[in-house]
Each structure stands twice: as structure tokens, then as C-alpha cells.
Amino acid sequence: MERTLTSNNAGDTGIQPIRWADGVLCLLDQRLLPAQVRWLRLETAGDTADAIRDLVVRGAPAIGLTAAYGAVLAAREAWRARGSEWQSMYSEQISLLAQARPTAVNLRWALTRMNALAATLAGDPEAALLAEAQTMQAEDLAVNRRMGRLGAELIGTDAAVMTHCNAGALATAGYGTALGVIRTAWTDGRIRRVYAGETRPWLQGSRLTAWELSQDGIPVTLLADSAAAQLFRREPPDWVIVGADRIAANGDVANKIGTYSLAVAARFHGVRFMVVAPTSTVDLAAESGLDIPIEERGPDEIWSVASAGEVPEGVTVANPVFDITPAHLIDAIVTENGVASPPDAESVARIAAPRP
Amino acid sequence: MERTLTSNNAGDTGIQPIRWADGVLCLLDQRLLPAQVRWLRLETAGDTADAIRDLVVRGAPAIGLTAAYGAVLAAREAWRARGSEWQSMYSEQISLLAQARPTAVNLRWALTRMNALAATLAGDPEAALLAEAQTMQAEDLAVNRRMGRLGAELIGTDAAVMTHCNAGALATAGYGTALGVIRTAWTDGRIRRVYAGETRPWLQGSRLTAWELSQDGIPVTLLADSAAAQLFRREPPDWVIVGADRIAANGDVANKIGTYSLAVAARFHGVRFMVVAPTSTVDLAAESGLDIPIEERGPDEIWSVASAGEVPEGVTVANPVFDITPAHLIDAIVTENGVASPPDAESVARIAAPRP
Numbered sequence: 001m002e003r004t005l006t007s008n009n010a011g012d013t014g015i016q017p018i019r020w021a022d023g024v025l026c027l028l029d030q031r032l033l034p035a036q037v038r039w040l041r042l043e044t045a046g047d048t049a050d051a052i053r054d055l056v057v058r059g060a061p062a063i064g065l066t067a068a069y070g071a072v073l074a075a076r077e078a079w080r081a082r083g084s085e086w087q088s089m090y091s092e093q094i095s096l097l098a099q100a101r102p103t104a105v106n107l108r109w110a111l112t113r114m115n116a117l118a119a120t121l122a123g124d125p126e127a128a129l130l131a132e133a134q135t136m137q138a139e140d141l142a143v144n145r146r147m148g149r150l151g152a153e154l155i156g157t158d159a160a161v162m163t164h165c166n167a168g169a170l171a172t173a174g175y176g177t178a179l180g181v182i183r184t185a186w187t188d189g190r191i192r193r194v195y196a197g198e199t200r201p202w203l204q205g206s207r208l209t210a211w212e213l214s215q216d217g218i219p220v221t222l223l224a225d226s227a228a229a230q231l232f233r234r235e236p237p238d239w240v241i242v243g244a245d246r247i248a249a250n251g252d253v254a255n256k257i258g259t260y261s262l263a264v265a266a267r268f269h270g271v272r273f274m275v276v277a278p279t280s281t282v283d284l285a286a287e288s289g290l291d292i293p294i295e296e297r298g299p300d301e302i303w304s305v306a307s308a309g310e311v312p313e314g315v316t317v318a319n320p321v322f323d324i325t326p327a328h329l330i331d332a333i334v335t336e337n338g339v340a341s342p343p344d345a346e347s348v349a350r351i352a353a354p355r356p
Numbered sequence: 357m358e359r360t361l362t363s364n365n366a367g368d369t370g371i372q373p374i375r376w377a378d379g380v381l382c383l384l385d386q387r388l389l390p391a392q393v394r395w396l397r398l399e400t401a402g403d404t405a406d407a408i409r410d411l412v413v414r415g416a417p418a419i420g421l422t423a424a425y426g427a428v429l430a431a432r433e434a435w436r437a438r439g440s441e442w443q444s445m446y447s448e449q450i451s452l453l454a455q456a457r458p459t460a461v462n463l464r465w466a467l468t469r470m471n472a473l474a475a476t477l478a479g480d481p482e483a484a485l486l487a488e489a490q491t492m493q494a495e496d497l498a499v500n501r502r503m504g505r506l507g508a509e510l511i512g513t514d515a516a517v518m519t520h521c522n523a524g525a526l527a528t529a530g531y532g533t534a535l536g537v538i539r540t541a542w543t544d545g546r547i548r549r550v551y552a553g554e555t556r557p558w559l560q561g562s563r564l565t566a567w568e569l570s571q572d573g574i575p576v577t578l579l580a581d582s583a584a585a586q587l588f589r590r591e592p593p594d595w596v597i598v599g600a601d602r603i604a605a606n607g608d609v610a611n612k613i614g615t616y617s618l619a620v621a622a623r624f625h626g627v628r629f630m631v632v633a634p635t636s637t638v639d640l641a642a643e644s645g646l647d648i649p650i651e652e653r654g655p656d657e658i659w660s661v662a663s664a665g666e667v668p669e670g671v672t673v674a675n676p677v678f679d680i681t682p683a684h685l686i687d688a689i690v691t692e693n694g695v696a697s698p699p700d701a702e703s704v705a706r707i708a709a710p711r712p
Contacts, residue, residue: 035663195674198658200556200580206662214668222658223674224556225582226614230679233616258582260589261621268620302554302578305661306562307391312570318551318579323586 015169015212017057018065018137020130025069027057030170034211045074045093052100052107055202059171060245060281061140064106068133070097071114075125086125090118102293103254103322104245105283110136140173143278143336144180151181151241151276151334155190160237162195162228165256166208167243167276177243177276179212181334186218194218195237197225199256201301201319225258232269240266244277244333249352251327251343252289253277257320263329272331275343279335282352289324297321371525371568373413374421374493376486381425383413386526390567401430401449408456408463411558415527416601416637417496420462424489426453427470431481442481446474458649459610459678460601461639466492496529499634499692500536507537507597507632507690511546516593518551518584521612522564523599523632533599533632535568537690542574550574551593553581555612557657557675581614588625596622600633600689605708607683607699608645609633613676619685628687631699635691638708645680653677 017028025042031054032038040056042048048070051057057066074093078086098111117132118125155161161182168179175183185191194213199205206222213220223231231237240262246254253259253275266273286292299317311317332341333348340347373384381398387410388394396412398404404426407413413422430449434442454467473488474481511517517538521527524535531539541547550569555561562578569576579587587593596618602610609615609631622629642648655673667673688697689704696703 034668035665197582198556198662200554200582203662206659210662210671211668214670217670219670219672221672221674224613224658225580226553226556226617227674227676227679229617229620230613230676231674257580257586261582261585261617264585264621264624265617268624302580303562306554306559306566309391312390312567314570314573314575315566316575316577318577318583318587320583320586323583 015215016174017062017170018069018173020069020134025066025073027051027066028170029056030058030208031055033207043073044077045070045097048073049096049100052097058204059166060104060106060243061172061177061278062170063101063104064110064280065133065137065140065173067097067107068110068114068136071111071118072126072129072133075118075129079124079126087118101295103295106280109280137173140278141175144172144175144177146336147177147276147278147334148175148180148184150339151274152185152188152190154274154332154334154339155185155239157190158192159185159190159239160193160195160235161185161191161239161241162197162231162237162262163209163240164197164205164242164258164262165199166204166212168209168212170208170212171243177278178241179209181241181274181276182218183216194220195231196220196222197228197258197262198222199258200225202321204256225261228262229265232265232271236269236271239272239274241274241276244275244281245322246286246292247275247277247282247333247348248286248288248292249284249348250288250345251330251333251340251348253325253330253333254289254292254294254322255325257323260323260325263325267329273329274332274334275330276334279337279352282335282348284349284352289326292324294320294322294324371571372530373418373526374425374529376425376490381422381429383407383422384526385412386414386564387411389563399429400433401426401453404429405452405456408453414560415522416460416462416599417528417533417634418526419457419460420466420636421489421493421496421529423453423463424466424470424492427467427474428482428485428489431474431485435480435482443474457651459651462636465636493529496634497531500528500531500533502692503533503632503634503690504531504536504540506695507630508540508544508546510630510688510690510695511541511595513546514548515541515546515595516549516551516591517547517595517597518553518593518618519565519596520553520561520598520614520618521555522560522568524565524568526564526568527599533634534597535565537597537630537632538574539572550576551587552576552578553584553614553618554578555614556581558677560612581617584618585621588621588627592625592627595628595630597630597632600631600637601678602642602648603631603633603638603689603704604642604644604648605640605704606644606701607686607689607696607704609681609686609689610645610648610650610678611681613679616679616681619681623685629685630688630690631686632690635693635708638691638704640705640708645682648680650676650678650680
């Protein structure tokens with residue numbers, strides 16, 4: 001299944017990485033971008049869990065939505081195999097999905113929501129669960145647009161901004177969190193320049209963010225992650241704007257490795273720091289960043305670009321793919337429920353509370 | 357010309373990247389490491405300038421020594437072509453060498469020293485210039501051993517240290533500057549752990565430093581450059597130890613891109629910061645880092661790992677390969693003439709002065 005990206009309705013951008021079509025889950029294979037635009041068709045929850053683990057899809061909200069569709073596939077398989085006794089087989093598949101990646105809490109959030117509905121269903125569960133997943137996807141897009149507006153209002157005029165990783169349409173249902181703010185602010189005419197770190201080791205910045213922004217005609221300057229501090233010293237941007245994989249109750253933020261390094265450099269140079277994430281990313285059960293598990297991935301993501309050979313004896317590779325930025329280094333957390341600024345237990349509790 | 361690396365006399369390590377053999381300059385091709393150990397034979401100054409520009413050899417002291425041997429080749433060519441009128445042709449070749457790379461002042465320092473001798477020579481200049489280049493190479497090795505001792509004395513016991521780029525045997529005549537300190541301190545039993553950033557974009561950390569330390573049996577943990585700040589927060593090392601490409605009169609240091617980012621994170625977390633470089637790296641004509649030219653290289657070094665394709669329209673790539681760390685973020689500059697701590701105009705002038 002190959003298609004161009006300009007014909008859907010994701011908003012300003014044509015990019016929408018998760019689609020349900022012909023009764024199967026279609027994921028834009030983000031491992032191949034920007035060289036190839038190719039879609040994978042998934043028909044089982046197990047394949048969906050594998051796709052999440054293997055980074056076919058990444059980005060906390062997109063992982064959550066993918067898992068929601070994975071739950072639809074799990075229910076279908078279980079119903080076909082067991083009929084009215086489908087629930088226990090469904091639960092086993094859900095466990096697989098839940099364990100696919102550890103850091104993004106949206107995965108658990110999405111499955112909890114699907115399970116709450118599943119528990120109420122009699123008869124074939126597929127249609128009701130599919131409707132729920134599609135609702136969540138539509139909500140995510142709406143939430144991104146609302147956050148885009150709230151975040152853009154924080155940006156002055158003639159601003160330079162820097163982002164990290166990809167918190168864009170590719171990381172969500174469409175439009176994006178951090179890139180949603182940048183899209184809105186760009187459309188407003190508030191932004192004169194966007195910088196993006198290449199985001200080692202997986203290069204989400206150069207592979208995904210650069211490609212995504214170029215699709216929308218938003219110019220971007222890529223740089224090595226380690227070059228950001230020198231940029232901040234010489235030509236400081238007005239804001240660093242990033243997404244989040246999990247936000248603790250005290251406002252600590254887990255996000256892509258390198259986020260904390262940027263936050264330290266930003267504070268050192270007086271650059272403001274904005275985190276943009278839906279409330280599904282807030283985990284009130286995590287008191288602080290210490291309670292958030294940090295995924296460690298294999299050495300190949302670091303080593304493979306250095307050599308085609310084996311890692312030499314005596315050399316070990318550390319590859320934590322997320323880090324924790326403490327709340328005190330963050331100026332604003334933007335959610336669809338409002339802005340926590342400064343982020344702390346009180347302001348996070350306020351935005352995390354369900355809307356009246 | 358291929359050879360094993362264990363048969364020469366560089367000291368603890370067998371690695372010596374620059375050799376004069378059979379009347380030609382042999383350079384260990386650092387573009388191919390660690391996958392291949394291959395030597396290039398250079399017979400002209402022009403080829404030597406190309407090799408410097410193309411990163412066959414890199415590291416400020418090694419660039420200087422390579423240029424010194426390039427001057428020998430320039431003199432030989434000029435003598436063969438012009439006889440006793442060799443000086444003007446020699447000078448043209450020296451200009452080529454001097455322009456090969458802009459940031460490391462050792463290149464200029466080495467050529468100035470060779471030119472001073474060349475100006476005094478009558479008859480075939482090759483033997484005298486070769487002897488001078490070989491003296492410089494031997495001096496560099498001795499200087500590295502002395503700096504290794506001075507730097508190691510600053511390190512306590514049971515220390516963890518982090519380095520960046522490659523300031524090792526591969527960047528010098530042998531033994532290394534920052535890695536010379538680490539080698540000495542490791543031999544002393546002062547060090548329990550070495551961390552190295554992979555050093556995007558050229559990956560000197562993973563390709564060269566990891567390989568070099570593994571050759572010596574010193575274990576090292578590689579990490580993405582952007583992961584250092586999180587490491588400093590969770591398990592702060594005792595020291596960051598790096599080399600330098602140029603040191604200004606006020607103690608500002610030009611070094612591989614990412615050095616400044618590490619210095620900011622080190623200061624933020626109370627990690628001490630050491631720069632190790634011979635006095636040939638000090639440029640008293642540069643008042644501060646503002647006077648040091650920063651080389652900007654092409655986009656491919658960033659882009660090629662992200663995609664085999666073209667950089668998308670609207671995407672630009674910034675690739676400054678050095679940055680400036682201001683003196684106030686550096687705890688000690690170690691040279692063969694002593695330690696400037698804290699580095700400032702007075703302490704730098706003291707160590708830069710010629711020995712009595």
C-alpha cells in the first residue's frame with residue numbers, strides 16, 4: 001500500500017501516520033522516512049505490538065492511538081477464536097501491547113480507555129471498539145489544534161524557536177504537539193526561524209521533523225544536537241519547544257534523550273522552554289521524574305553509524321532513549337486544558353483534572 | 357601499505373598515526389577506522405593538504421605534525437624543480453598547507469617553525485627540514501607524556517571521567533592530550549570509568565576514541581552526545597577532560613563542536629572541566645574566542661546518516677565543527693609548561709611563555 005500524502009484531511013499538513021482502512025490498521029513506516037514513503041498493513045495485535053517496539057510508529061500520542069487500534073484487532077481475533085468468551089484472550093493481547101514500550105504513558109492511557117469500554121460490551125466487540133479508537137484519533141487532532149493555539153499565544157513576534165526529536169503530525173493523529181505550536185505560530189507570522197536538532201541516535205529530527213516541516217513549506221535549519229548550546233550563546237532562540245512522553249505530577253517531564261541537555265543550556269542562556277503535550281501524557285501516579293521508567297535500547301542505534309563491524313572489546317554502549325527534565329527548568333507546559341506556568345504540583349493538577 | 361599497530365614505540369599504546377618511511381609521509385587513514393586499518397602514502401605537499409582537509413588525519417597536534425612533513429615534501433619538490441631557486445615555489449606550497457583547515461592553530465605554528473628553519477638553508481633543504489619535523493614529532497610525544505602526568509595529578513582516586521571527540525594518540529604523535537591524561541591516570545589506578553560521547557557529526561568518539569582505548573585495554577562507555585547532561589545529573593563524573601584546537605590569550609578554548617555544551621552541563625552539575633593541550637595550541641594573538649575562526653563544513657556530514665537522498669527543499673543544515681568554551685567554564689588548562697587554573701590572561705601568559 002503506497003499513497004501520496006496530500007489527499008487526507010489532517011489539517012495544514014497532509015501527514016496522518018495512522019489510518020484504519022479496509023478493516024486493517026495502516027501505519028506510515030517511519031523507519032524508512034525520508035527516503036521512502038511506505039505503509040504497513042497490520043491485522044493482528046501482536047504485529048501491532050511489534051510495530052510499536054520496532055519504531056514503525058513513535059511519538060507518545062501516536063503510540064497510544066496505535067495501541068487503541070491494536071485493541072480493536074485484539075478484540076476481533078479473540079471474538080473469532082472464542083466467541084462470547086473473547087475477553088480473556090483479548091486481555092492477553094492487551095498485555096502484549098502494553099509492554100511494547102515503557103516510557104510513553106499514552107500507551108497505557110489508551111489501553112485503559114479501550115478496556116473500560118470493552119468490559120461493557122456484549123456480542124461482537126469490534127464495531128464499538130473501532131468507533132472508540134476513531135473517536136480518540138479525532139480527539140487527538142482537535143487537541144493538537146487547541147494546544148497549537150495556546151502555545152502560539154506564548155510566542156512573541158519575529159521569534160526563533162528550536163525543537164528536538166519529532167513531536168509533529170508523525171507523532172500524533174496529525175498536526176502535532178510541539179510542531180503543532182510551531183505550525184500555528186508560523187501561520188500567525190510569529191516565527192522567523194525554526195531550528196531542529198538531528199536527535200541522535202534515531203535521527204527523528206533530520207529524518208522526520210525536517211521532512212515533515214518541508215512538506216508544509218516551513219523552513220528549518222538542522223544541526224547536530226551538541227551544537228545547540230553554541231547556538232544559544234551566539235544567536236539565542238526565543239523558545240525551545242518540545243513534546244513529552246510522560247509528565248509527572250510535579251511537572252517533571254520525560255522526553256527524548258537530549259531534551260534535558262537542551263533545558264540546561266536554555267536556562268543557562270535565558271532561553272525559555274515549552275513542553276506541549278495532551279493531558280493523556282500526564283501521569284498523576286508518577287510523583288516525580290524518578291517514578292518514570294527510562295527505556296534503554298540496544299547498542300546498534302549508536303554503533304551502526306560508526307562502523308559496520310562489531311563493537312570492540314572493552315567498549316560498552318549506553319543508549320537511554322529518554323531523559324527527565326525537572327519542572328524547575330520548564331517555563332510552560334501546554335495542554336489542551338490550559339497552560340501550567342510555572343509547572344508544579346498545583347498547576348499540573350489543575351490542567352490534568354477532567355474538564356467540567 | 358598495511359601494517360599492524362603493535363610494533364612501534366609510541367609508548368603504552370601502539371598507535372602512532374603519522375610516520376615517515378622510505379622517504380614518504382604515511383598517514384593512518386582515520387576516515388576508515390575502526391572498520392579498516394589502512395595507511396596512505398603521500399609524496400607531495402598538495403596531497404598532504406588534501407589529506408588534512410579530507411580528515412585522513414585530524415586533531416590539532418597531528419595536523420601540525422602532518423603539515424611539518426608536508427613542508428618537507430614541499431621543499432623536496434621545489435628543490436627538484438628549481439634547484440637553488442626553490443624558496444618561492446616552497447612558499448606557494450606552504451600556503452596551500454596553511455589553508456587546509458582554519459581552526460587548529462598548530463597548523464600555522466608548525467609551518468612557522470619549518471619556515472624559520474627553511475629561510476636559513478642553503479643547498480638541498482630536505483634533510484634539515486626532515487630532521488626538524490622528526491624533532492617536532494618526538495617533542496610532541498614527550499610533551500604528551502608530561503601533560504599526562506600533570507593532568508593525572510589533578511584527578512583524585514576512583515574517578516569517573518568523560519571525554520569528547522578524540523584527543524588521543526590518533527590526534528597527536530602518539531599517547532594523546534586528553535587521552536594521555538586518561539592513560540596516565542588509568543595506569544596510576546586513579547580511574548574507574550571512562551565515558552566518551554560519540555561526537556557527531558564525524559563520530560570521532562565512537563570511531564576513534566573507543567577503538568583507541570580498546571587497543572590499550574581501557575574500558576570505555578560510549579553514549580550519544582546529548583545523553584551527557586542526564587549522566588551528569590544521575591551519576592556525575594569527576595572530570596570532563598578534552599583537548600583543544602586553539603586557546604586564546606584569555607583562556608577561551610576552541611574545540612570540537614559539543615565541547616561547549618559539555619562545559620555548560622558540567623558547570624550546572626558541579627563537574628570539573630579540564631583542557632589538555634600543548635603550548636603550540638595557544639594563540640596569544642587571539643585575544644579571546646571571538647578571534648578564533650570556526651570551521652563550517654558541508655551538510656553531508658550531518659545529512660548522510662539520515663538519508664541516502666537529497667536534503668529536502670526548505671531544509672538547511674548548519675555544521676559548525678568547533679565551538680568556543682569561555683575560560684570561566686574551565687577549571688584547568690594543562691600544558692607541558694604547567695597548569696593554568698583558573699585559566700585567565702595572567703595564567704595563560706605564564707604557561708605560554710617559552711621555557712627558560
